[in-house]
Amino acid sequence: MASDGLVERVRQVYSYVLEESFEPIREPGRIVRVLRERYRLLVDERVVSLVVAAFLAGRPVLFEGPPGTGKTEIGEALLSLWAGKPAFVIPCSENYNEYRVIGDFHPLMAMRHGFSEESFIPRPLLAALVLDAGVLVDEIRRSSEEFQNLLLDVIDKRRIIVPELRTVVRARGEGFQVVFTSNPEDYGQGELSDAFLRRVVRVVFDYPSPEVEVEIVKLRYDVDVPIDDWLVARMAEVAGLLRGRATYKPGPSDTVMWARIAGRLAKLRGHSRVDVRDVVDAASIVLYKRVGEEELVDEAVSRVFGQV
C-alpha cells in the first residue's frame, strides 16, 4: 500500500489541487449548465450523459475529432467537475514514459537519500490517483504504444506500483477518471491499437452546425464592443467554406478567436460595434495558416462579405 510519506509528498507538491477543490458535480443536466456558465462551453447533454455513464462504469473516454472542436477544454472541464478538483493534463509526445507521468527520482537527492520518498518526484498520473482527481491525456496518438499500454494498465487496475519504493498506490475514490483526446486527421499521428480502442468509450467530435457555431462564438466572445449576430453567422459561413476546401480547416475555436480579434480591432479603432471591415481585417490574422492558402481565405471571405 502507499506509504503515508508518499501521499504526504504528493499533497505537498500538488497542494494547489486541494486548495482549489469544490463539491463534485455528477448530474448531466447540471454539468451542462455549469459548463455553459462557468466554462463557457456548449456541450450536448447526450455527450455529457455518455461520459458520466462511462465514468460510472470505470471506463476511460476517448474524445476523437478534428482540431478546434473543444475536445481538450471540454475533457478537462468534465474531469474537474466530476472530481471536484482541477484535472491534471498530460500533453503527450513520442518520448513520454512512465517516469514523466508516474514519477522519478531526483539524481542528487537519490545519491544522498537513496530511492526514498524524499528523493521521489511524483508526476501527474500518480498525483491524480492519490488526490482522486481526473487526468486528461492530450493527443494520445502522439505517444508510443508502450506508453499507451502503461496507461491502460493503470486505468484497468486503478493502481500504480512504484517498485523502487516497494509501494502500491491505489485509487481512493471515483474521482480518478481518464479522458484521452486524439485527432486522427492531424499530421504526425500514430495509430491506436485495437487493444487500446477496445478499452475506451469513444466519443466522436465533429464540426458543429452553423447555428451551433454562432451560439458558441456568442458564448465565448469576451470583448465589450458588441458584435452583431449576422456578422457571426457570416463568419461561421466562411469557416464552413474553408473546411471544405483548405488544408487547414478552421475549427469553432478559430471562429471564436476571429470574433475576439475583430472585437479588439473595433475597440482599437474606436468603433461602437464591430463592423465588416474589422471582421475582414481580422480574418487575415486568424485564418492565414498555411502558405499558399491565403488566396483561398481571401476568396471565401470576399464571397461571403463581398469586396470591402
Next chain:
Amino acid sequence: MTRRSRGCLGRFEPAELAVEVARVLRSRGYPVSTAEAVEAARLLGLYEAVRGGLDCGDLELVLVSIYARRAGDEAAVRDALARVLGFSSLGIAEGVEHDLRRLGTWYGRSLRKLPSRMDSSERAAFARLRLLGLVRRGRRGYHVVGEASARRRVAELARRYGGYREAVAGELRRLLGRGRGGDVVGLLGEELLSYVELGSLDARELVELGGRGRGVVRRAAARELARRLASGGDVGGRAEEAFELLEREGLLDERLLGALLEAEPRLVDRAVQVMGFEAVADAAERVSRVDPEKGAEIYARLLGGARSRGAVRELMRHGLPVSGGDASVLREAGVLASAREALMRFLAGGGEGYLDFAEYEVSRAGGGSGLAAVRARLLEAIRRAREGDTVTALRMIVGDMNDYEAYSFLAEVAARGVDDSARLAARRLMRLVLERAVRRVAAGFRLSRRRLLGEETGERVELRETLYRLVRMAGPLPVWVRRGRVPGVVLVLDKSASMRPYAFYASVVAAALAPAIRRLVVFDAAPEVVDERVLHGMGVERLVERVLSVEFSGYTDVSGALRAAVRGLPPGHLVVVSDLRQTVRGEDPAVVLRELAGRRWRIDLVLPRRPEGLGQAPGLRVHVVRGASSLSRILARIVARG
C-alpha cells in the same frame, strides 16, 4: 427522474439490442468481441439510468462509442443498428465517407494502394466508389474526385436512389446493362450478390455478370441463366458468352444447348467440340420441330463441320447467307474450300499435283450461287501460282484469313514453302500478322507508356536535397538520384514443340508484355535466360523481335525454367506462358509453382487449356486463352496486377 419513451427500442431490451448489433457487425466483417458486446450492454444500461431513457439518437451514440473503434466505422454501426431496428439504409454521403476512410483516403486525394494490393473489404469499398463515379483513373493512378464535385455527385445519387445501398445497386445495374463494369464486378466479389437481385436482371445482364464475375457470383449468374433458358427465356443476343458460361459451370445440357443453338447457330462447331456430334444433332432436331429453317441451318453447319468443314468456313468467310435448304450453295462452297485447301497445300510445298487439283476443283464450281467473286479471286490466285508468282498467291490466300489462321498457315509455308520467295514472304508476313495482332491486343488494354515503358533514364539532380545541403553546408553537392523503372515482370515463355499449336497466342502475349519484361526466360529442354541488363541494351523493339522470332520445338523442362527464372531475384511478378507439360525428368511444375507462390511471387499463368492437378495457391492466377478476343482481357489483368 421520469422514464422517457422507449419506442425506438421496440421489442428489444438494451442488452439484447447490443448483442444483435454486434452480431450484424460481425457478419459484415467487423471483429466485435463478446467483451465489447457486454460493455455496450452495460453502458446502455448506465446511460439509460443517467439520462432517464433511451431514444434513437442515444442508442446510436452509445453503440457507436463502443463498437466504432476507428474513424469511419460509425456509419457501419449506425447501419447495423438501423438494420436491427428495421430503419432505412445509410445516407449516401456517410456511406461514401465510410468507404473513403476504409481506403485511407479523402476527397481530392489519390489512392495509396492499387486494387490488386487491397484486401477484400478495401476492394469492395474501392469498387463501390468507382461504381458511383467518385474514384477515377488518372495519369498517375486512381484518385478520389474533389469534395465539391463529390458533393454534386452525391446529391445527384441521393435524388435518384435515396440510400447508399440503393445507389450502388442502381449504378451496378446500369453498368451491367451497358455491358461494362468488369473490373467493378470482379472487385466487389461476393458482396455484389447483396446488391443485385439476380431475378431482376435480364439475360444480357446475367451473361455479363457471369462473364465478369468469379466464383460464387459466376455460379449464381449461370444458374439463374440456366433456369431462364430452361423455362423458355432468351439470351439477349449473347448466346456465345452464355454457352461458355454454362459450359464452364457444368450446367450445359441438351435442352439448354438447343435453346442456345436456336439463338445462335454458329455455335455448332464449339458445341460439337464440347458435347459431341450426337448431342448437337439431337439439339438440331429439337430446334427443327419448332423452327424448321433454323433447324436446317444448324444441320447444314453440323454437316459442314463433319464432312466438309471448309464449305461452311468458306461461306462464313465471305459473309454469305446460309440457308439450310439450299444444298447447292453448300456444295459449291465445299468445292471452293477444297480448291483453296489444295492451293494452300501447294504453297506449303505439297507439290504440283495440288495446284492441278485446285484448278480442277475451281472448274467444278459453277459460280452461279453468289460465290462468283470468291471463285474469280481463287482462280486468279491459282493463275499467279502457276506463273510462279507465289508471293502474290500467298498474299491473296492470307488476305481472307483471320490472324491465327494466317499465322499457322504462314508458319507452315515458312518452314517448307514451295520456293525461296514464298518462304521469305511467309516469314515477313508472319511478322506482320503477329505485329498486327500485338497492336490489336495491346490496344485492347491500353498499353501505358508511363507504366510499362518507363525505362531507366539515368541520373538527375535532386533539387530539394541539393538546396537543403547548400543552405546547411552539409555533404557533397549536388545530390544525384537515379530514376527507377516500375518493377516489371519476369516472363517465362515455353517454346517447346507441344506449344507449337499455340505459338501465335504465346508470341502475342509475350510481345505485348515486352516493354515490361525485366527477365526473359525462353525455354524448351533448357532455359535461355536474358537478364535486365541485356534487355535494357536491347531496347523494347529488339526484345519484341526476339520474342517474335522464337521457333517452337524441342522437349520441355518447365520446372527447370521456373527455377532459372526466379534465381537471384526477390519475389515479384512472374508471367508464365506455357502448357505446363513437363516432358523431361524433373520436378512437377505444379509443385514448383505453388512453392514460388508460397514465397510471395505473384504468378500469372497463361495457358491454352485449364491445367490438371495445379490446385489453388494464394498469388497464383490462371488465365486460359479461349481465343484471340480473350487476349486483351488477360493482358489487362496481368498488367493491372503488376
